[in-house]
Structure formats: C-alpha cells, structure tokens
Amino acid sequence: MLKKREYARVGETAYTGSTESGLRLTVVPKPEFKRSMAFLAVNYGSVDRDFRLGGRLYSTPSGTAHFLEHRLFEVEGEDNALTTLSKRGADANAFTSADMTAYHFQCTDSFFENLELLLKFVSTPYFTAEGVERERTIIAQEIKMLEDDPEDVMYYALMRCLYERSPLRESAAGTVESIGDITAETLFDVHRAFYIPENMYLTVVGPQDPKRVLETAERLTDGAYRELPRREYGPAEGPLPAEVSASSQMDVGAPMFLAGAKGRAGLSGRESVKFELTATLALSSLLGSATPLYRELYDAGHINETFGYDLENAGGYSTLSFGGETQKPEYVCMRVLETAADLAARGIDPAFFARRKRTAWGSALRALGSFENMCCNIAAGGFSGYDYLDTVDVIDSVTEEDVRAFLAEYLTLDRCAISVVTPANK
Template sequence: MLRKFEYAGMGERVFREELPGGLRLTVIPRPGYRKSMAFLAVNYGGADRYITRDGERAETPAGTAHFIEHRMYEMEDGRNALTVMGEHGANANAFTSPDMTAYHFECVDSFFENLELLLKYACAPIFTNEAVERERAIIASEIRMMEDDPEDGLYYALLRCLYESASVRDSVAGTVESIGKVTPELLYACHGEYYRPSNMSLVVVGDQDPKRISDMAKKYLGSDALPPQPRRSRKSEGMTPFALREESARDVGAPMFLAGAKTAYDLRGEASVRFELTATMALSLLMGSASPLYKRLYTEGLINETFGYDFENSAGCSYLSFGGETQNPELVCLRVLDEAAHLAAAGVDREFFSRRSRAVYGSCIRALGSFDSICYNVAAGDFSGYDYFDTLSVLGKVTADDVRAFLGEYLTPDRCAISVITKKER
C-alpha cells in the first residue's frame, strides 16, 4: 500500500511503498512541472564482482555490471527500448557506478508509455553472441575514451594506492582485456543473481499519479520468487594506504594531483549519513573556498579554481579526497595536513562552524531542485538503509567536536596517499 510521508522542513510530501516482491517505490510529486523523471536502480555495480556458481563464490571480470547495463533495453523485435523512448521525445540513459546500476528517463509527455518500457526492458535480458560481440567493440571505445581523461586516471591511481584488494580500485568499465572475458552465459548468471526486485529501487519525480505508477510497477516487478543472495564480499584491509604514491606523465596543460585517505568500511543507516555530513563539514572547514587555508593557497598561487575535495561512500568503502592543478602537489598536500593537525589540536572556530552548517543546510534545499540528484540519493538511501529526506535532521546533530575528531583521525600523514600526473615534455 502506498503511504504518504510529510517532511515539513523541506516542504516535501513523498509516497512510498514496498511491493510484494520487495521493490522499493518512491514517488515525489512536483505539481506544475511538465517534465517527469523515472529512475530504476539496481543495487549492483562495478565493485560487485562475485557471484555464486554451483554453490561456490566465483569472481567475475572487471566491467561485467557495466557490460550488462550496455546490453539492457533490448526488445524482442531487435529494437532498443532506449531508442523507442527517444522516439517519444524522452531523454533516456543509464549508468553504472561502483555500487549501483541505474536506468532512467526524463520526458514531458508519454510518461506511462516510457515507464512501461523502462520496467519491461531495463530488466529483461537478451544476451546473444552477436550482440555481445558488437557491444564489446563499443565498450572498448568507451574505455579508450576514458583512458584519455587525465582526471579519471588520477582518480583510479589514488584508489589503487589506497586499497590493496577492494574492487573499487578497478575502473567500473573494466579494461579492454577484462571485458574480453565477458560471455553471454556470464551476463545471464550475473543478471540472475542481482537483477531482482528485492534488490532494486524505483524513484519517480514529477506531476504523476502515484497509484498508477505503483500498479504498473507491480505488473512488471511485483513478484520475486528468489531471496536476495549474500553479496559484496571483500577481503579485510586496514586503514593505512596500500601504496603511498603513484605518478605518471601525460599530455596535460598543468600538473595535477589527487590525495586521499580511507575513512571507514561498511557504513550504513543513519550512521552513514551522519558520517558523510561530518566529513563534508570537516573538509569544507579545512579547505573549502570559505576557509582561511583556501585563501592562503589561492593567494600564493599554489591552487586555482580546480582545487576541490570530495567524500565517497560506495560499495562498503568510504574515503576522502582532495586535489586539483598545481605546480607543487607535495607542498599543497603538506599544507592541508598541517592545517588539519592545527584544527584537530586547537578546535574549529565555532562561528565559522555555524556559518558553514547554515550553508550546508542551504545546499541540501538546493539539491531538491535537481531531479537527478533526488532520484540518485533516494535510491542510494534505500540501498544503504536510510531515508534521504531525513538528511536535514541529521545535519543538526553534527557537532564541532565531531569535525575536530574527524580531522585528527583521518587527515594525518600516515593515512594519506597521493596520485600525481606530471606534464609530459614534448
């Protein structure tokens, strides 16, 4: 049964239902909007690399989840449901992250025709030999495109430094070599294990009837004979980096770096939201554009507007990162760590903390304006056991002492690794 939830502070009214087969449905009304978005997410991504075969856990090649995403939407008559949605004027697409595969569309008319295509074909596998071979060439082209992106290279180099074996260290798309091992049989096996309604979330934002959405979802994804399998196995790793540094030279305009540290494993529920908000506050107080350190580094010409920070929590691994273009990566990294030590010892300025807290509050309200952001966050919350719309109430619980403790624990020289791209001399 659809249930209505009110979040007065955010001005949101949300309809939710768990369908008989376990699919979680969320409808977020947007009266007066022409466009609507539907987002069907599977709790399965590039870092989920194990399946059960003959009762044993078996490893799959890097890039398998992404390969499945590419081959979905195939219809019985050989056409592609993405193209058919395109014919309806919809903007339809899909993506794979380390822990999620999502199929989505945005449209201004024919919403229910598009939703039916999404529900019917985003989960129905047709993996023929010929289609898999053709897709291999397309994905290889995508991989080569990413190999030419220095930021992508910088990011995975950092993850390879941080993690010894966790699958987040491998590119979601895999390598040209690893996708060479993908077969139709493997795709069916992975699909069978992970593409189950109990392992999925459907989110709709727009001026659409929740009941009709629920009825249609029940028709296509309303039953699941199989219980979810155990998943996401990971060898245990410590908190110190596997390697301290990786460097390469490329055709770039300026040297760039990304430094980072592991922060926690297997965060779930409200604790994960609170940890993420603490990390966001800590990193912004330490080196955000309103911080004294940012001003000093910027004024000295050590960083430019590409400098930024991030916190990620995916596939059971959470880590912080910061970086940008600079002529002196080591010095910037050192200055960040020095400032973190200073703040951890002296505490953060209370007035600055309260201003930043207010700004983060505003950014949470702002995020409600983006259909993409709402859909992704609601689905990620479903998979991690928290309610995205509770974010603001959790923000109120983060204290200046939490931030101080975070800086003291995670931003230390022994925790940090750095990945650097230098300018190739021509």
C-alpha cells in the same frame, strides 16, 4: 500500499511502498512541473564482481556491471529500448557506479508508456553473441576515451594506492582486456543474480499519480521468490594505504594531484549519512573556498579554482579526497595535513562553524532541486537503510567536536596517499 509522508523542512511530500514482488518505490509528486523522471536503480555495481548464489561462487570480469547496463537496452524482436524511448521524446540514459546501476528517463509526455517499457526492458534479459561482440568494440572505445582523461587516470591511481584488493581499484568500465572475457552467459548470470525486485528501487519525481505508479510496477514485476546473492569482497582492509604515492605522465597543461584517505568502513543507514556530512563539514572547514588555508594557497598561486574535495561511500568503504591543479602537489598536500592537525588541536571558530553548517543546509536544499540527484539519493538511501528526504536534520547533529575528531583521525600523514599527473615531456 503506499505510505504518505510530509517533509516540512524541505517542503516535500513522498509516497513510499513496495510491490508484492518486493520492488520498493518512492514517488515524489511535483504537480506544478511538466517534466517527470523515473529512475530504476539496481543494488549492483562495479565492485560486486564476486558473489555466491545457490551454493556456487561466481567470479566475474572487471567491467561486467557496466557491460550489462549497455546490453540491457536490447529488446528481442523490437527496437532497442533507448531508440523507442527517444522516439517518444524521452531523454533516457543509464549509468554504472561502484555500487549502483541505474536506468532512467525524463519526459514531458507519454510517461506511463515509458515507465512500462523501463520496467520491462530492465527485467528482461536478451543477449546474443553477436550483440555482445558489437558492444565490446563500443565499450573498448569508451574505455580508451577514459584512459585519455587525466582526472579519471588520477582517481583510479589514487584508489589503487589506498586499496590493496577492493574492486574499487578498478575503473567501473573495466579494461579492454578484462571486458574481453565477458560473454552472453556472464551477463545472464549477473542479471539473474542481481536484477530481482527485492534488489531494486524505483523512484518517480514529477506530476504523476503515485497510485498509478504502484499499479504499473505491480503489473510489470515478477513476484516469484528468488534468493539474494551474497557479495564477496574478501577480507576487510586496514586503515592505512597500500601505497603512499603514484604518478603518471600525460599530455596535460599543468600538474594535478588528488590526495585521499580511507574513511570509516562498513557504515550503513543514518550512520553513513552522519559520517558523510561530518566529513563534508570537516573538509569545507579545512580547505573549502571560505577558509584561510584556501586563501593562503590561492593568493600564493599554488591552487586555482579546480581545487576541491569529495567524500564517497561505496563498496563497503568511504573514501575522502582533495586536490586540483598545482605546480607543487606535495607542498599543498602537506599544508592541508599541517592545517588539519592544527585545527583539530585548536578547534574551529564557532561563528565560522555556524556558517559552514548554514552553507551545508543550502547545498542540501540545492541538491533537492535536481530530479536526478533526488532520485539517485532516494534509491541509495533505500539500499543503505535511511530515508534521504529526512537527512537534512542530520546536519544539525554534527558538532564541532565531531569535525575535530574527524580531522585528527583521517587527515594524517600515515593515512593519506597522493596521486599525481604531470605533463609528459615532449
């Protein structure tokens, strides 16, 4: 059964339901588009390294979820699924983040054939020792490529400052060493544990009949009951960073930094959306391109257009961060914290705050314009327990007091850590 819901404020309609087997799905019809997207998400990411299932504790190497994502395209006795989808003109891909693995395609033709293949290959593991070996060398190259990427290096160095134990410390791809321990058996274990319909979410956006999407998903998912794994993240971490700073030297043109802090832990549902929007409004009111602080630092030549901020919810934590290229990382970071304290104490000009909210509303609308964003956000909402298409209303509920309280609590010296990459001496 599919339930239809209209979202007048954003001009969308969605059909939501689930198969007998427990796979939840949302179809957002877009009759006026030629292009369709199907997005099959698994509530399993790089942080889910340890879990209990059937009374047994599994500990898997860093990079396992990502390795599985690479190998899953292999189909027994047939072409690799990526090849088949591409042959039909579909633009297919997959990614692994801290808390999600997703397989998706966009196409203008043969949608249902492609959808059948997507549902089939993701739920049918086929791993050979030889295939795993070959993939190991390909992924090792991907890891080496990332190790040369200063932003990636800087980001994980910050995560290692902020977190003492969480797997958020590690790159989703793992390391060349850690992936050395992954075998076909590891992949079968995690696939059996996490790739079950109740733990997955299908989103389709495009000119497709919602009923036919449900029928297809019904036909291609297995209804046998299976126990859901229990994830083990270890004891919760405190609010303060494990280390206050990190620095690396690389072949870069100019020094760059990323500073950050842990936000509130253990949020889910609309609460996590409200926290995310509060954080975004706080950071945009503090250091966004429309602020006096941005202008001060930009005019003085301390920042350039790479300067920005982010908030990320994953692995049971939220992490806020800001940074960019600068000759004076510590100074810029201190000015941000000083200004945060000042804003928290003095308050934010109401007209300015109203403009920030208007811009937040514009960004929310813009995000809906991308099929991939929409699919990913709907699935993330499904896993966390909120309806993404309904979240623009949450913007209205964030008050100036919420933003001040956020700045006072999280943008403080003791909460923050800083990661710097400086040019290597030649």
